[in-house]
Amino acid sequence: MELTGGRGSGGRGSGRRDRRWRDGGREDRRGAGRRRRTLLAALITTCLVVPLSAAARPTVPAPDPARLGRVTATTLDAAYAANRANAAEASRMAADHGDSGRADVERAMADDPSRQLLAFDGRGAGRATEVFGDLARADxxxxxxxxSDTGLDTYGRFRAAAEALHRQLAHEAPGTPTAVVAWLGYETPGTVSTTVMTTDRADxxxxxxxxxxxxxxVVTGEDAQVALVCHSYGSVVCARAASGLDVEDLVVVGSPGTGVDSAADLDTPARIWAGRGAGDWVADVPHLRADLFGTTVGFGTDPMSPAYGARRFAAGSGGHSDYFTPGSVALANLARIVLGETSEVGRD
Structure with a gap:
């Protein structure tokens, strides 16, 4: 039986029905087109709207390398003191400029003699490297x-993650000399920006x-075992740096992808680990990589995919910001990886 009736197969009534079907098909197509255009507009808006800072930053001088000298195990305390002095200077300038929030953050770094700042730079969004534990003696x-979205204004949450990991290391292996380094050593992309979808900042x-x-x-010596723990866009940074890095483990958590198709493509002898919480929205991010107008957008294969080839570890039920929550499955497994207790790591 013909489904598209005409004069010879049902007369005028059938013809009207056929026209309605055809018109309905055109409406469906137009509706689908409108939905696609709306989705595309939303995507473009999301990609192009770059958050503006709340206030212009004062012109802070670059750190003076001569003030720090070459950092070694014996000069660590002097380096920490010099960087606290850098933070104090930046805090005064921020206060004079009316940026009380930034001034408070930097003053907290400067005024506490227990803060072990291995590096500090108050320019722009700001950079800092802070040590927890005895770095010179750590095994x-x-x-x-x-x-993304990590700078001096949001440094507290990053610092809290490093502190939590250091406490967990002490809990898992009491008596083992350990240290954690919070490395905010690059300009992170904004979560809502074009840069967060490319490897440019990571490169x-x-x-x-x-x-x-x-x-x-130079500080730790060659016998210390080092693990990189790379969160979210930080996993892209670690992947771009992986080749030639002298580390034993490279861990990605909440990763949108690393810009390569497999762990083997990272070209490193380090063990590659991947974990993602069941509530992490990154699972819904399309793991694609495409060239748009001469720019590569997206980060390719999901590191949690078996095809990627990473060692998958259990990260619990938490979300994108929960990997360093005290008492969590994710934090316990991250500590075991750093400690080299690979047989104790819970697998996904």
Missing amino acids: RIGVLIPG EAAPELREFIGRLR
């Missing part, structure tokens, strides 16, 4: 690499991370 060291950060790990080895 096991975790280096945290943050994701800029990679040489700096490689240089930092090299300088870290």
